[in-house]
Amino acid sequence: xxxxxxxxxxxxxxxxxxxxxxxxxxxxxxxxxxxxxxxxxxxxxxxxxxxxxxxxxxxxxxxxxxxxxxxxxxxxxxxxxxxxxxxxxxxxxxxxxxxxxxxxxxxxxxxxxxxxxxxxxxxxxxxxxxxxxxxxxxxxxxxxxxxxxxxxxxxxxxxxxxxxxxxxxxxxxxxxxxxxxxxxxxxxxxxxxx
Amino acid sequence: xxxxxxxxxxxxxxxxxxxxxxxxxxxxxxxxxxxxxxxxxxxxxxxxxxxxxxxxxxxxxxxxxxxxxxxxxxxxxxxxxxxxxxxxxxxxxxxxxxxxxxxxxxxxxxxxxxxxxxxxxxxxxxxxxxxxxxxxxxxxxxxxxxxxxxxxxxxxxxxxxxxxxxxxxxxxxxxxxxxxxxxxxxxxxxxxxx
Numbered sequence: 001x002x003x004x005x006x007x008x009x010x011x012x013x014x015x016x017x018x019x020x021x022x023x024x025x026x027x028x029x030x031x032x033x034x035x036x037x038x039x040x041x042x043x044x045x046x047x048x049x050x051x052x053x054x055x056x057x058x059x060x061x062x063x064x065x066x067x068x069x070x071x072x073x074x075x076x077x078x079x080x081x082x083x084x085x086x087x088x089x090x091x092x093x094x095x096x097x098x099x100x101x102x103x104x105x106x107x108x109x110x111x112x113x114x115x116x117x118x119x120x121x122x123x124x125x126x127x128x129x130x131x132x133x134x135x136x137x138x139x140x141x142x143x144x145x146x147x148x149x150x151x152x153x154x155x156x157x158x159x160x161x162x163x164x165x166x167x168x169x170x171x172x173x174x175x176x177x178x179x180x181x182x183x184x185x186x187x188x189x190x191x192x193x194x
Numbered sequence: 195x196x197x198x199x200x201x202x203x204x205x206x207x208x209x210x211x212x213x214x215x216x217x218x219x220x221x222x223x224x225x226x227x228x229x230x231x232x233x234x235x236x237x238x239x240x241x242x243x244x245x246x247x248x249x250x251x252x253x254x255x256x257x258x259x260x261x262x263x264x265x266x267x268x269x270x271x272x273x274x275x276x277x278x279x280x281x282x283x284x285x286x287x288x289x290x291x292x293x294x295x296x297x298x299x300x301x302x303x304x305x306x307x308x309x310x311x312x313x314x315x316x317x318x319x320x321x322x323x324x325x326x327x328x329x330x331x332x333x334x335x336x337x338x339x340x341x342x343x344x345x346x347x348x349x350x351x352x353x354x355x356x357x358x359x360x361x362x363x364x365x366x367x368x369x370x371x372x373x374x375x376x377x378x379x380x381x382x383x384x385x386x387x388x
Binding site: 065078 | 217219229253256261263267270271272
């Protein structure tokens with residue numbers, strides 16, 4: 001998605017440790033016009049698929065998911081991160097073990113809002129180690145719903161997440177894949193570029 | 195807003211302890227068509243006001259804020275809840291002391307995304323004790339931005355939040371005000387109804 005590549009080149013900030021900061025337009029401040037285009041692109045990528053629900057995870061996936069849901073004319077459900085007790089009622093739960101030194105947490109979705117007959121598209125902003133997206137896929141499977149695919153805005157191609165998700169047989173559409181980051185020069189290499 | 199009253203009467207669930215569950219369409223599963231109408235209503239309520247940014251707080255405010263921002267054609271910034279350390283760089287911070295037995299937490303916004311010259315509309319889904327909204331107002335004041343007003347989807351009129359915010363001189367637009375909840379009968383009384 002050229003618009004997104006251009007925006008990442010313009011406003012993304014590369015930091016040491018393979019960090020790409022996109023908080024000026026994607027996950028702290030949110031450029032709603034860009035999100036509209038992102039929603040349209042996901043709609044195009046999953047054209048012809050039957051989808052009746054979008055599932056994302058709090059917090060930074062929610063804005064993208066809502067703008068995308070508007071294109072599909074379906075509701076959004078967001079999974080909640082929980083380090084403590086369940087929300088009221090019965091929930092599906094999946095344990096997330098993030099990268100080293102980060103706390104393990106559960107993600108939960110009420111059984112009222114996901115179940116047999118649902119055809120679910122997962123949406124998230126970033127894909128790095130893939131733990132969050134894999135957790136969402138687990139929730140869908142546990143609920144008896146059908147997982148149609150997953151859409152992420154930025155995939156870090158040099159991390160394991162993309163392979164992890166594709167190896168599960170999940171159709172993954174990443175709007176851009178970042179294959180290399182050089183914090184010294186600020187250079188960002190996208191997959192498909194020379 | 196009649197559409198919203200009808201929806202709350204249809205799908206809201208009253209529980210003991212003055213709890214109104216609206217998680218089937220507002221804050222766990224999100225009805226995007228309803229959110230579009232909510233966005234249009236906020237646009238109407240703040241017609242003629244100069245607004246260049248919407249500020250909300252994670253997580254359940256984000257969807258409403260994005261759909262509203264689309265009507266105003268402005269970006270959204272969401273404040274993050276932080277029980278630990280700062281996010282990278284300089285942030286504005288406000289301490290939130292929720293109801294008894296809940297943990298105190300900070301809400302933070304990067305200084306990069308809020309500051310002098312900004313004309314800010316606060317958006318959130320629920321207004322009960324008003325602590326979160328007051329915290330957002332503090333962040334705006336600290337940043338030197340101008341606070342144009344605040345819009346909430348559901349105000350619990352029998353709790354202190356509405357008065358707290360209005361007493362600060364903040365223009366508050368609540369799309370519906372719930373004045374009474376009876377969990378035994380499931381009855382919901384809206385302000386303005388007989």
